Amino acid sequence: MVINLSDQHSLISNWVSELRDVEVQNDRMRFRKNLERIGEVAAYEISKTLAWEEKEITTPLGIANCKMLKSQPVLATILRAGLGLHNGLLNYFDKGENAFISAYRKHKPDGTFEISIEYLSCPEIDGKVLIISDPMIATGASLVKAIQYLKAEGVIEEIHIVCAIACTVGIEFVLREQPKATIWCGDIDDEITGKGYIVPGLGDAGDLAFGQKMQS
Numbered sequence: 001m002v003i004n005l006s007d008q009h010s011l012i013s014n015w016v017s018e019l020r021d022v023e024v025q026n027d028r029m030r031f032r033k034n035l036e037r038i039g040e041v042a043a044y045e046i047s048k049t050l051a052w053e054e055k056e057i058t059t060p061l062g063i064a065n066c067k068m069l070k071s072q073p074v075l076a077t078i079l080r081a082g083l084g085l086h087n088g089l090l091n092y093f094d095k096g097e098n099a100f101i102s103a104y105r106k107h108k109p110d111g112t113f114e115i116s117i118e119y120l121s122c123p124e125i126d127g128k129v130l131i132i133s134d135p136m137i138a139t140g141a142s143l144v145k146a147i148q149y150l151k152a153e154g155v156i157e158e159i160h161i162v163c164a165i166a167c168t169v170g171i172e173f174v175l176r177e178q179p180k181a182t183i184w185c186g187d188i189d190d191e192i193t194g195k196g197y198i199v200p201g202l203g204d205a206g207d208l209a210f211g212q213k214m215q216s
Contacts (some may be wrong), residue, residue: 002171005041006187012041016186019164020202032084032209035135035164039088042162042184046073046131047092049160049182072096073129073160078103078146079119081206085133085162093131097123099150103142115145126154133162135205137183139196140170144177158182164205165189167198 006013015034018024025031051070056063076099077086090096102119130150134143147159159181161174166185169192174181191199207213 001182002166002175002188003045003182003184004188005038005045005185010041012038012186016164019186019205020200025203025208028209028211035084035205035209036088036091038164038186039085039133039162040091041088042085043089043092043131045184046160046162050129071128073131074099074123074125076101076122076130076132076146076150078132078134078142080210081135081204082133084205084209085135085164089131089133089162096131097128099123099125099130101146101149103146115142117145117149120149120153122150122153124154125150125156127157128154129158129160130156131160131162135164136198136201137161137163137166137170137174137185138192138198138201139167140173140177143170144174147178147181160184165198165201167192167201170198 006016015037019031019034052067053070054065055068057066072095073093075086075089075093075096077083079100079102099122101117103115103117132147137143159178161181161183164186166188168188168190171183189198189201193199
């Protein structure tokens, strides 16, 4: 399942437009904040789909019957670009546990690349709902590989994927590999370059959020 949060106009589409805007991108704090806001809205929407139970809560004046989450999700993100979205998700799922994956494109001389994962920090994930965030789903290769590593740690009950912008090619690949996953997108673009960059996209989300990195 794919949910494009920009299908209907809301503040999401305003924040996505600022993420794309080359002039607004000069403000790194604004860029990070817009990613965080998208993560918060996605968290709210995802929460509507999760299992809940009714609990009696004692107030100063009596007893209230309240709907509560049955269990907290595990929030995972791909370093470093995913941290903004992750913070937004964590603001709402503030009792959730966290997982972090280091995944990056390792480029070859011929211009192709492979996905390298060098670090995984993960809590107990067996039987849990997983919400994994990555600002961009371009080819989908790094996201699929990260999910494979997480699934090796236990049987995951549900998978929700949160991104700011996704490409249709990447979405198709992710859903072929993880057909039961739900993808929540800030917006969807249809074009991808030969080097695996989304057009019009927004550029390199990690660099725009945290500054340019040295390439080796």
